[in-house]
Amino acid sequence: MPIICSKCRSANAEVQIPYAKLNLCPCCFTDFYKARVRRTVEEFKMFREDDAVGVAVSGGKDSAALLQVLRLAYPSLELKALHINLGVPEYSTHCQQKVEKLANMLNVELHVFSLPEELGMGIGDFEKTPFKGKLCSACGTIKRRIFEKLAIKAHVRVLATGHNLEDVAGVMFNNFLYGRWEQFVRLKPVLPPLAKGMASKVKPLIKCPENENMLYCLYNDIPFREIDCPYADEIGVRKRAKILEFLSRDNPYFRHQLLSRFLEIMPIVEGITQKPELSQCKVCGFPSLSEVCAFCRRIAMVKEAIGKI
Numbered sequence: 568m569p570i571i572c573s574k575c576r577s578a579n580a581e582v583q584i585p586y587a588k589l590n591l592c593p594c595c596f597t598d599f600y601k602a603r604v605r606r607t608v609e610e611f612k613m614f615r616e617d618d619a620v621g622v623a624v625s626g627g628k629d630s631a632a633l634l635q636v637l638r639l640a641y642p643s644l645e646l647k648a649l650h651i652n653l654g655v656p657e658y659s660t661h662c663q664q665k666v667e668k669l670a671n672m673l674n675v676e677l678h679v680f681s682l683p684e685e686l687g688m689g690i691g692d693f694e695k696t697p698f699k700g701k702l703c704s705a706c707g708t709i710k711r712r713i714f715e716k717l718a719i720k721a722h723v724r725v726l727a728t729g730h731n732l733e734d735v736a737g738v739m740f741n742n743f744l745y746g747r748w749e750q751f752v753r754l755k756p757v758l759p760p761l762a763k764g765m766a767s768k769v770k771p772l773i774k775c776p777e778n779e780n781m782l783y784c785l786y787n788d789i790p791f792r793e794i795d796c797p798y799a800d801e802i803g804v805r806k807r808a809k810i811l812e813f814l815s816r817d818n819p820y821f822r823h824q825l826l827s828r829f830l831e832i833m834p835i836v837e838g839i840t841q842k843p844e845l846s847q848c849k850v851c852g853f854p855s856l857s858e859v860c861a862f863c864r865r866i867a868m869v870k871e872a873i874g875k876i
C-alpha cells in the first residue's frame with residue numbers, strides 16, 4: 568500500500584522526514600524545503616528581500632540547491648553566482664560546466680575566478696609544498712580569500728555558502744571536542760564583514776540535511792557534479808558523518824538538537840574567545856592576522872615550488 572503525503576493528502580509520499588514525522592510527495596517536499604530556507608534566512612536576519620546576494624556555487628548538490636531555492640523563494644533578490652575554478656584536471660572543468668548550466672537555467676549572472684588563468688597555478692601544485700597530503704586545508708584558505716574577491720567584484724553585500732546541517736553540526740562538534748573555540752565561532756550562521764566594503768557571510772542551508780539537498784536537486788532537475796575532487800579529505804568527512812549517524816540512530820532529531828544547543832551557547836563561547844587583532848596584509852591589503860596573510864604566504868609557497876618567482 569503506498570503511503571499518502573502528510574501535507575496534500577492526495578499524492579503518494581516519496582520522502583520520509585523522520586525528525587518531523589512527515590511523509591511527503593515531491594511537490595510538498597519542495598514547498599517544505601523552500602519554507603525552511605526562508606525561515607532560516609529570517610530567523611538569523613541573513614539578508615533583506617531586495618538585497619544583493621552572491622552564492623558561492625561549487626557545482627556540488629548543496630550550493631546548487633541553494634542558488635535555485637533562493638531564486639525561487641526571493642524573486643526580487645539581486646542574485647549572483649560565484650564560482651572558483653581550482654584548476655584540478657577534469658574535476659574543475661566538470662564542476663564549472665555544471666555551474667554554467669545552472670546559472671543559465673536560472674538566468675543568474677555568473678562570476679568565475681580561475682586559479683590557472685589568474686594565478687597561473689592549480690590546487691594540485693600544493694603537492695610540491697609542505698601542504699602535500701593536506702591539500703584540502705590549503706584549498707580552504709585559498710577559497711575563503713577568493714570568495715571575498717569575487718563578492719567585491721560582483722558588488723554583493725552578502726555571500727551565501729551551501730554549508731549543510733551535517734557540515735556545520737559535525738565540524739562544530741569536533742571543534743567543541745577539542746576546545747577550538749575560535750574555529751567553533753567561525754561556524755556561526757551569519758558572520759559580519761571582516762572590513763568595510765567586504766561581504767557578510769551567511770549559511771542558509773544550516774538546517775538542511777545533506778540527503779534533502781540531494782533530493783531537492785533531483786526533484787527539481789538541478790544540475791550538480793557527478794565526480795568527486797581527487798584531493799578531498801574523505802576520511803575526515805566520513806569519520807564525522809559516521810559519529811553523527813551513530814548518535815542519530817535512536818534519535819532522528821539529534822543533528823538538529825546538536826545545532827540548536829551549539830547556537831544557544833555561541834554567545835557564551837564568543838564572550839570567552841579573544842577576537843583576533845586584524846591588520847592589513849602588506850602584499851594584498853586584505854585583513855590579516857600577520858604581516859603577510861595566509862593566502863599570500865600559500866600562493867608564494869606554490870610559486871616558489873613551481874619556479875614562478
Ligand code: AMP
Binds near residue numbers: 626652
Ligand atoms: P566545502 O568547503 O567544499 O565543504 O564547501 C562549502 C561551501 O563553499 C559550498 O557549499 C559552496 O557554497 C562553497 N564552495 C566550495 N567550493 C567552491 C568553489 N570551487 N566555487 C564556489 N564555491 C565553492
Ligand code: FES
Binds near residue numbers: 690702703797
Ligand atoms: Fe579543495 Fe578538492 S575542492 S581540495
Ligand code: ZN
Binds near residue numbers: 849852855861863864
Ligand atoms: Zn595577503
